[in-house]
Amino acid sequence: AQSVTQLDSQVPVFEEAPVELRCNYSSSVSVYLFWYVQYPNQGLQLLLKYLSGSTLVESINGFEAEFNKSQTSFHLRKPSVHISDTAEYFCAVSESGAGNMLTFGGGTRLMVKP
Amino acid sequence: DTGVSQDPRHKITKRGQNVTFRCDPISEHNRLYWYRQTLGQGPEFLTYFQNEAQLEKSRLLSDRFSAERPKGSFSTLEIQRTEQGDSAMYLCAREDRDNTGELFFGEGSRLTVL
Numbered sequence: 001a002q003s004v005t006q007l008d009s010q011v012p013v014f015e016e017a018p019v020e021l022r023c024n025y026s027s028s029v030s031v032y033l034f035w036y037v038q039y040p041n042q043g044l045q046l047l048l049k050y051l052s053g054s055t056l057v058e059s060i061n062g063f064e065a066e067f068n069k070s071q072t073s074f075h076l077r078k079p080s081v082h083i084s085d086t087a088e089y090f091c092a093v094s095e096s097g098a099g100n101m102l103t104f105g106g107g108t109r110l111m112v113k114p
Numbered sequence: 115d116t117g118v119s120q121d122p123r124h125k126i127t128k129r130g131q132n133v134t135f136r137c138d139p140i141s142e143h144n145r146l147y148w149y150r151q152t153l154g155q156g157p158e159f160l161t162y163f164q165n166e167a168q169l170e171k172s173r174l175l176s177d178r179f180s181a182e183r184p185k186g187s188f189s190t191l192e193i194q195r196t197e198q199g200d201s202a203m204y205l206c207a208r209e210d211r212d213n214t215g216e217l218f219f220g221e222g223s224r225l226t227v228l
Contacts, residue, residue: 004156034216043116043221044157044205090156101147101170102217104156 002027002093006105014113015083021076021108023065023091033074034092034102035065044090050074061085086112118220120206126226127196134192135223137206145209146189147217148181150174152202160204163189196227 007022025031035047048059055067065076074091091105117140127133139146144165149157160179161171165186175181178196183189193200203224207217 006156009154032216036219044219045116046216046218049216092156101159101162102149102157103159107154107156 002031002095002103004091004093004103004105006089006091006108008108009106010109010111012111012113013081016080018079019077019081019085019110021089021091021110023074023076023105025072025074025091025093027072027093027095029095031093031095033065033067034094035059035063035074035076036090036092036104038088038090038107040087047076047089081110081112083112083114085110116208116218116220118206118208118218120204120220120223122223123221124224124226126228128228129198130195132192132194133196133225134190135204135206135225137189137191137220139187139189139206139208144186146183147207147209148189148191149205149207149219150202151205151222157205160191193225196225198227201225201227 003026005024013019033050036044037047038044048057050057050067058064063078088107088109090107092102094102119138121136147162148160151157159172160175161181163183166183178194181191203222205219205222207219210216
């Protein structure tokens with residue numbers, strides 16, 4: 001069975017500061033990895049994904065995540081956050097080639113302060 | 115627009131009543147998922163369909179819960195004899211065409227059981 005651990009439930013940070021949201025997973029098989037974002041009063045949206053190939057993946061709004069197989073991690077980073085990045089971020093994993101049921105972490109609330 | 119509509123968006127009911135939620139994905143997507151999200155937690159998998167066949171159910175789906183997808187398009191999730199612990203956001207999702215595990219979520223149906 002797969003599981004996802006997001007080590008920080010809340011991350012407060014000042015605008016324009018860098019941020020890292022941590023995600024570790026466990027699985028006995030190959031996985032696909034995802035970060036979803038949930039803005040206040042909105043539904044879940046995909047932020048970025050790792051399926052195969054380059055271990056560094058990027059989103060259109062400046063976030064990036066790196067798949068580290070040896071450490072079973074998929075941490076999310078942004079070098080300079082904006083107020084508009086305030087949201088709940090969820091890391092998720094699915095087993096590649098299987099029924100593609102996502103297992104989510106508990107979420108990290110990113111709070112960007114002016 | 116994620117191509118997934120859910121109805122109703124909010125439902126308040128008294129304990130013991132039955133409720134039904136509906137999910138309408140855009141056509142031509144053969145996998146449909148139901149998740150539940152409680153406050154402060156990540157979404158938890160409930161069940162999924164491939165066309166009209168229900169292929170997997172979580173142990174979270176007690177015998178009071180039933181899901182259907184009669185024609186392989188829209189789906190319904192019914193909860194009988196609701197309990198206060200059923201209060202949650204019920205999310206429906208469709209899978210992308212390439213079956214990579216990326217899910218597109220609807221905005222959810224929020225259930226409050228009094």
